[in-house]
Amino acid sequence: MTTAAAPIAVAGVASGTAAAVRHLAIIMDGNGRWAKSRRLPRLAGHKAGVEAVRRVVEAAPGLGIEVLTLYAFSSENWKRPAEEVADLMGLLRHYVQSEIDTLAKNGVRLEFIGNWRALKPDLVAMLDEARRRTAGNVRLRLVMALNYGGQDELARAARQLAEAAVAGTLDPADIDAGLLGARLDTADMPAPDMVLRTSGEMRLSNFLLWQSAYAEFVVTETLWPDFDAAALASALDEFATRERRFGGR
Template sequence: MTLSAVSPATGVDGSGLRHLAIIMDGNGRWAKARRLPRVAGHRAGVEAVRRVVEAAPDLGIEILTLYAFSSENWKRPAEEVADLMGLLHHYIRSEIKDLHKNGVKLDFIGDWKALKPDLVRLLEDARVLTGANTKLTLIMALNYGGQDELVRAARGLAVAAAAGRLDPATISIEILAQRLDTAGLPPPDLVLRTSGEMRLSNFLLWQSAYAEFVATDTLWPDFDRAALAEAVAEFATRERRFGGR
């Protein structure tokens, strides 16, 4: 899938943070600390998504990519997976009008078309409805894994080469990047992970080659505008070299 391109710009806050990618972690621990079922943590996490989507444009963020459901999440108990899919369905249905009204363009990466047909139709409809919006691009990574994405890209190049449409000697970074789910988008400037964990968990492996990384101990359901502003301020202190010196 190729996402539509976003023109170059600098965040209005001066940080240069255009594309923020978030690994939303800590829903389960949040619920456990309150002796609640895990689904309660996921529901609270949806509220955090709402807060961050509302705050992002004010902080100069143009693209917000959220790791909503990984290809490894299918290994979780069936009941929890069903709860997550139900919450996704509810979020899209309940939020899409406000997202559209507020100028948010909604799109998806990952093998999301392998989800249940009724959910796929809902996601497709949301993409079409919001496709022309420009205030914020919200990308949800669904049934996504960075390694799977690279395998799918490599497979596409192999098929093109076998069919004689591509000379393998011409394959470059740019050509492979155009086969990724994020083709047409700038790479993330910052990858943020909540709940204090220090790993990428198979998220945007190629795209994050030169991204800054910030980890916060805040659990995702507690994440809010102030926490987001703090992460943006931390990013603004970084000197990005891109391997140049």
């Protein structure tokens, strides 16, 4: 992975980069370190991270991004202290409740991937209603990965194929990458062109393992709560320097 240069003050769209990134996936990392560096509780870092989400969602369409996938809560995050998990779920509720009118007004279609229907029933109902309200919007697809793990997603897809084979509706010899991909949570989305991770960490953390096969990785030292439109434009500039060959040469 290449580490992007520290973001500079950028006004407007990074020249020549926006159109190249149709689908941007972000591993939002660094909330805890941001809070620790300021001697604040972790919840303060998560709250600041929500503000960064607002900034990026607002900036993304102007930078040519059509699909923005955010790693909001992983299937491994349940291992965190119960109080922190409760805080994260509370922030999710607050974000949906407070932002849904703005998202709907601004043409943002809100979607979810992962085993999000295993969350509390009232939260699932709220998320379903948000999906319904924004289903016709086309300016930006905002995809939140909730209770998501790439390995779990692949296992669920493989299970569906196995069940179809056992039922006799699918010949195992016909199983290929296309059939498996069609059963993933992202089946109707383009593959991510770029996977961005904040805070300098160099790992995927079980995020979009299948879909990122030919994505370009950009890592920035910026902690997620400090991420903004200028940082996003800087990351897109880094993407623009890459030559994508998709294994062809």
